[in-house]
Amino acid sequence: MENFYRSIGGLGSTALTLDRPGIEVENVRLLERFYHWQNKNLTESSLPPAGTLYLTPTHLIFVNPAEKRETWVLLSHIGTVERSSILPAGCPLVIRCKTFLSLVFIISKDRDCHEVYSALLRIAQPSTFEELYCFSYNPGEGNFERSAGWNTFDIQFEYQRIGVPNRHWTLTKMNQNYDICDSYPQYLYVPTCASQKVLLGSAGFRSRGRLPVLSYLHPSTNAAICRCSQPLSGFSARCEEDEQMLACILRATPSSRTVWIIDTRPRLNAMANRATGKGYETEQNYVGMKVQFFSIENIHVMRSALNKLVEVSDLKAGSDDLNVPSHSIFLDGLQATGWLKHIRAILDASVFVAEKIVEGDSVVVHCSDGWDRTSQTCALACLLLDPYYRTIHGFMALIEKDWLSFGHKFSERAGHLRPFYTGGGNSPAVTPSSAVSMVMDTTREQSPVFTQFLDCVWQLLVQKPYAFQFNERFLLVLHDHLYSCQFGTLIGNNEKERKELRLEERTYSLWGFMKRHLTEYINPLYDAERCRNMDILVPDIAPQQLRLWVMMYNRFEEGIHPREPLLSALTILKDHSSSLEDHLQLLEKRISLLKEAYKQHALMSAAGPVANGLSHSPHGSFSSAGSASDLSRAAVITDSVALDWKAVRDVSFCICSTPFSQFSMKYHCWRCGDVVCRRCTEMHAPLEGLYSNKPVPVCQLCYDRLRINGSKKAFLPSVKS
Ligand SMILES: [Zn+2]
Ligand SMILES: [Zn+2]
The missing domain is CATH 2.30.29.30 (Pleckstrin-homology domain (PH domain)/Phosphotyrosine-binding domain (PTB))
Known part of the structure; x- marks a missing residue:
């Protein structure tokens, strides 16, 4: 580690x-x-x-x-x-x-x-935003610009991509000043037929003003995923505008026979909310709607499940006398956490939503406030429906849309800020030295909601590896930065708060950072063509198909992970073979040129002794075939590309003496075939022996050698930002 x-x-x-x-x-x-x-x-x-x-x-x-x-x-x-x-x-x-x-x-x-x-x-755990790491973080000179990544996503482009505004859906600016709902974005898409009165009435009847708005529109069925919070129905309250609002969603979907109201909570929880003046929709009052409950538990149940999962993981090596617990103790412990049951419940709701959309029915998803379970369900349903969201860029756009734009309490859920001391500089009372303290874990608002979302994505990735452009490392890096507070991207709870913090001016973007290291996140099994012809990605959520994400929850346990994961071996193999193919192409080209030159030479020798065969290739000229300078050039060409790449298996140090940990990516120098760290392949250079002439990764040593040899070709750093 x-x-x-x-x-x-x-x-x-x-x-x-x-x-x-x-x-x-x-x-x-x-x-x-x-x-x-x-x-x-x-x-x-x-x-x-x-x-x-x-x-x-x-x-x-x-x-x-x-x-x-x-x-x-x-x-x-x-x-x-x-x-x-x-x-x-x-x-x-x-x-x-x-x-x-x-x-x-x-x-x-x-x-x-x-x-x-x-x-x-x-x-x-600081008590104010200003103390968060992102406000002091500086990647250092020569690294990426502060603006990199901040302009990657304009949420309006995402709506254009899904085809709105159109005849049925329109942009409303009524939340421009965040007056209607401070946790929603400024610009919302709503059914064209919904009047201002209906929108305002519906917002007034929904918890925290989070009225039903468009999250996704299917390109061929035109069915919509809408999201909102629970209605303030209590036991019997009704709201005419809210009922009209849902009727408008039905009307905006010509193919829709019914609108499904997906209450992601267990029915009992939803009923309990009625006692506090909230609750769920009564089917009789909402004409043409069907209410469907799912059993995604609340943030407190999820937090406790994760705490138990951590205990079970410790158990693996935590007993006094035994190094590992018995099989049954571990499995019983895992069962008692309920973790996989919760993951299944989230996937279950998401698959249901995606299937209804493909069938042509619109859905309205909510939980209590509509920013935890609703974000999980809407985002996952989009991921199942739209192959774009399964690319690296698309997945970032999905997080921008369903987590950042529609609001998710990142500060509280990830525990970025100390909850009970906000604003004050007092530190918590220090307990006597022998006592156990768990001060930071007792917060009522912390919960692994985003972690569960990533876990669900990982389950899909494992089942359908060809459908994802990104790999497991991509998800793990995202998870690390959910908590790191190093970048401004996942800071703050909603668009309004982020604007007030002026994160774009004052912090660096996680997307800008990740875009610099894209090669690390590429899944070698991705098959874009295969995804294009698929309506929907349907995972198998049978109990035996869901797994514990060992690389996440047991990542730091030494000795349990393969030393050379299959997929990174595959990535290396792909790189190596493309290097060899490029080299081969050049050699074949040279052979044909040499043959041509030889033929001419033979012809001219036959014609007279003074003639000389000259030929030019796009990769530098060579004189008559077989001359001394030509032979030395042939040597330069063959020496400039490594035919063998060193095996990564037992390399524990880079040539710069940085140690490789079990999490480090290992790279190859295309010129000498040595195994190097990321920093050591930042420099790229074109090689004489490659036909494509494109700059490729080389180690520092080779880079210097190439420069000394005075190649006039361009030397480029690996990333253009
Ligand atoms: Zn090298
Ligand atoms: Zn190195």
């Missing part, structure tokens, strides 16, 4: 601003496996060598000089900090990250442990 954060996104050294005082503690030991530390007989001699723990304004860094290892943890990733009772060897400090990394430090002095503990509680 060393250097992990460096390797996933430059979260490392550039962030170190030592102008602010940090904390430095010596004689600290990092325990790799969880079970060591609970052993009461633990003595100093049985511990790993001691190192130094640093706390900077942005990172916790542990340096172990004996093993030449550095462990970097971004402070925004820290979920809980816990002190345990003192052992003979020192004071244990347990840190759990939102990215499912758990670390146990043994700090020899109790006073030091206390200092680190209270500092972490103070700074890991």
Whole structure:
């Protein structure tokens, strides 16, 4: 796990601003496996060598000089900090990250442990937006521009793409100043036949003013996915405008026999809401509508399920006497979390929505406030229906639409800000040294809603790998940055809040960052052609088809992941073969030119001894076939492309001496075939031996050598931003 954060996104050294005082503690030991530390007989001699723990304004860094290892943890990733009772060897400090990394430090002095503990509680979760990492993050010179990625998505283009405005759907500017609904975007698409009175009336009858609006329009059936919040119906209240609003949606879909109202909540929850003046639609009042409940549980149930899942994962290595729990203990534990049941419920609702749309019926999706379960369901249904959303660019557009534009409480759900101390500078009371503290985990609003969305996408990716342009790494990087607060993209709860924070001017965009590393996210099994002829992607949600996402929840457990995942091996193979094909093309071209030159030479020799065969190729000229300069050029050509690429399997260091962790991508230099890190292939250069003449990845060594040899061809950095 060393250097992990460096390797996933430059979260490392550039962030170190030592102008602010940090904390430095010596004689600290990092325990790799969880079970060591609970052993009461633990003595100093049985511990790993001691190192130094640093706390900077942005990172916790542990340096172990004996093993030449550095462990970097971004402070925004820290979920809980816990002190345990003192052992003979020192004071244990347990840190759990939102990215499912758990670390146990043994700090020899109790006073030091206390200092680190209270500092972490103070700074890991800031109390104001201004303190978030994105406002101080600077990728450093020569990296990407601040504007990169911010103008990638204009949500209006997305509506144009799905064909609105049109005869049935129109743009309304009534929320231009966020007066009707402050968690909705400024511009909304609604049925053309809905009058201003109907829109206002419906907004007034919906929780937080979130009236039914268009989220997606199917290109061939013209059926619509609309989204909203629950009606304020209580036990018997009615609203004529709201009933008309849904009737307008039915009228805007000529093919629709009925409009399905998808209440994603379990029926019991929806009924319980009636007691508080909210609830669900009564079918008798809404003519032509059908209400269908699904059983996606609320944020509190989901949070508790994830906490249990983390416990079960710890269980794998957490018992005192055994290294691993028995099979049945683990499976029973997993069953008790209910996690896969919840994933299934979300997929179930999404598949239902997608199927109704293909059949030509419009749907209106809601939950309580319409920003958690509704976002999950609408986004997943779109993903099943439209192959565009399964491309890298399209998936970003989908997040922009159903999560950012329509509002999702990222600040609370991801716990970006400390909930109970907002505005104030007070730190939480520090508990006595022997007590266990879980201060940050007790927030009522935190919930893995977006994590579940990514999990559902992963289930689809595993079942239908050909349908996705992106790979698992893409989803994991997104998840890391949901919590990192490094970029402004996923900060804030709605469009209005983001504008007020002026994120575009003051922070960098996650999309800009990810677009620089696109090659890492390409799924080699993607088959765009095959997707084009498909109406809908239907996953199998039978219980035996849903799996635990080990790469997400157990990502940091060493030794359980394949050393060389199949798909990255496939990516390397594809790159290598395209390099060889390019080379082959050049060689074939040369052979035919040489043959031609030889023929001419033979003809001219027959005609007279003074004639000389000259020929020109698009890749430089050569003199008469077989001359000395021609032979040396042939050598240059064959030497400039690596025929063999070094196997990545046992390479643990790059030539620049950066260690490869289990999460690092490994690249090849196309010239020498060596295995290098990402930073070492930033430079691209055209090679003499390639027909295409396009700049390809080369290592720093080869790059310098090419430059010394004075090639006049252009040298380009890998990314144009
Ligand atoms: Zn090289
Ligand atoms: Zn390197």
